[in-house]
Each structure stands twice: as structure tokens, then as C-alpha cells.
Amino acid sequence: MKPDMRPRQPPLILIAEDEAEIADILGAYLTRSGLRCSRAADGEAALVLHRQLRPDLVLLDVQMPKFDGWQVLSELRRRGTTPVIMLTALDQDVDRLTGLRVGADDYVAKPFNPAEIVARVQAVLRRSAKAPSDDGTGVIRQGPFEIDLRSHDVTVRSGEQMHALNFTLTEFRLLVHLARAPRQVHSRADLLHACLPEGDAQERTVDSHVSKLRRKLEDAGVIGIPATIRGVGYRFLD
Known part of the structure; x- marks a missing residue:
């Protein structure tokens, strides 16, 4: 055919x-x-x-x-x-x-x-x-998270339960960027460049997206992700 x-x-x-x-x-x-x-x-x-x-x-x-x-x-x-x-x-x-x-x-x-x-x-x-690259599996597994880069599906384990979460495109890109280097501290400028490269380049825009991402995770029982590093930015794990 x-x-x-x-x-x-x-x-x-x-x-x-x-x-x-x-x-x-x-x-x-x-x-x-x-x-x-x-x-x-x-x-x-x-x-x-x-x-x-x-x-x-x-x-x-x-x-x-x-x-x-x-x-x-x-x-x-x-x-x-x-x-x-x-x-x-x-x-x-x-x-x-x-x-x-x-x-x-x-x-x-x-x-x-x-x-x-x-x-x-x-x-x-x-x-x-843009589909973020990975090691070939198409899935990032980090802590309680399983992030499918192809379908944009995100599941997170809280206790004995698995939760499927819905994120905006920007929230998803922030989550992926942070999860790739979970101990690295990312400045707001870094996150702007990586996840909102042509958008309104204001640091408070990053703060707003991270805040909404964090609230969705808290609703699923995941607390403290992303972690705020005062005066610097954010990282995936504290």
C-alpha cells in the first residue's frame, strides 16, 4: 500500500x-x-x-x-x-x-x-x-511521576493511589524541564527561555504558571513540588 x-x-x-x-x-x-x-x-x-x-x-x-x-x-x-x-x-x-x-x-x-x-x-x-527528547522510551519516571512525552499524559502516585493529571502546555513543559534535572536549581530566566521562549518575558509569569502547577499537584496529594529556592528560582525536588 x-x-x-x-x-x-x-x-x-x-x-x-x-x-x-x-x-x-x-x-x-x-x-x-x-x-x-x-x-x-x-x-x-x-x-x-x-x-x-x-x-x-x-x-x-x-x-x-x-x-x-x-x-x-x-x-x-x-x-x-x-x-x-x-x-x-x-x-x-x-x-x-x-x-x-x-x-x-x-x-x-x-x-x-x-x-x-x-x-x-x-x-x-x-x-x-516541540516534543521533548528523552532516552528513547518516551516516558520520564521521576519520584512519584510518570510523564509520557508523546501523549502528554501525566500520572502521579500518592500513597496507594495513581492520579491522572491535566496540565496546560506551559505547565507540562515546566514539569518536564524540571523533572529532567530534579536536583538542579533553575532560575526564572532559565525557565522563561526553556518553556516560554517567545512569550511575555516577565518573571512573574513563570511564578504564576508554577503556582498553578503546584496547586494541581497538591490537589493530587503531592506537596512541595516544584520547590521554591528563595532568591534563585525553582527545582523539582527539595
Whole structure:
């Protein structure tokens, strides 16, 4: 049987934005950059299309009818690790940190340059496409963790129980990076470079992602991972 020589489809971007003019502009710029687009005008439609189309990334407005962006993001994170970039008129630091804590991979305040959105989309897609290398098994086993690099499945043992955990792409990359060298202390700058190389290069962004990662582990009964090394950064094991 001949191999399938059909070209791979370009990544699909779901634009969840209730302002038609903004959605039109974003769609035009993304299409011009070689990406496919689908659109949802409210939060309910965004969730339906996400389940139907399985997009590679979601551009998600916060202030939408039916379900707002925070509600949609929470449901997307319950479903899995689809990368999400938040689009919002709210530009306060607390709103940015809220988006990152809930599980956004990036956050852009309106008004924005559509070309910048395209660049951020491409950056997040590149990060999501990178499969970390390993010794050939495709699995990292470290302490109570079993991390499958191909499927992005993470299981952790707590007592006699095994828990399957869901992480955002950035949280997963942080976990893998730290688990590869569990006793090494990683500075925030190192983690920014390794796990958010084209993102918003602020140390507090790393802190926000690590905090959310840690809370998920605590909910599964794993305490103190990652460990904070005061004045330096983080390491996997204390």
C-alpha cells in the first residue's frame, strides 16, 4: 500500500470573539499567514466548535455573550491542553495573572496589533509542536511521576493511589524541564527561555504558571513540588 502523500493541513485557529470587525481582521491576518480559521461569536458556540473541530489553538475574548472567556477557558482546561491566547480590553496586572492562573498560555490586551497576534499564535504553536527528547522510551519516571512525552499524559502516585493529571502546555513543559534535572536549581530566566521562549518575558509569569502547577499537584496529594529556592528560582525536588 502506498504511503499517504497528502499534505498535512495547516493548524486550525478558533477565533472566539463577539465583535465581528475584530474577528474579521484576525481571520484575515491569520489566513494570510497560512493558517486555517473558524469563528465563534459567543462562549457557548466556542465550546461546541472546540469539541467538533479540535482546533490547534483558541484565540479567546474575555467579554462574550452566554459564557464569558473565563468560563470557556475553565471548561477547555477541564477537557485538555488546547493552547489558549486570551484577548481582552482588561489590561490590569490582576486580569493578566487571573488568565494565567486559570490556564491561558498567553494574554494580549486590546487594542492590539494583528501582526503581533499572528506572531504570538505562531510562537505558541511552535512550543506545542516541540516534543521533548528523552532516552528513547518516551516516558520520564521521576519520584512519584510518570510523564509520557508523546501523549502528554501525566500520572502521579500518592500513597496507594495513581492520579491522572491535566496540565496546560506551559505547565507540562515546566514539569518536564524540571523533572529532567530534579536536583538542579533553575532560575526564572532559565525557565522563561526553556518553556516560554517567545512569550511575555516577565518573571512573574513563570511564578504564576508554577503556582498553578503546584496547586494541581497538591490537589493530587503531592506537596512541595516544584520547590521554591528563595532568591534563585525553582527545582523539582527539595
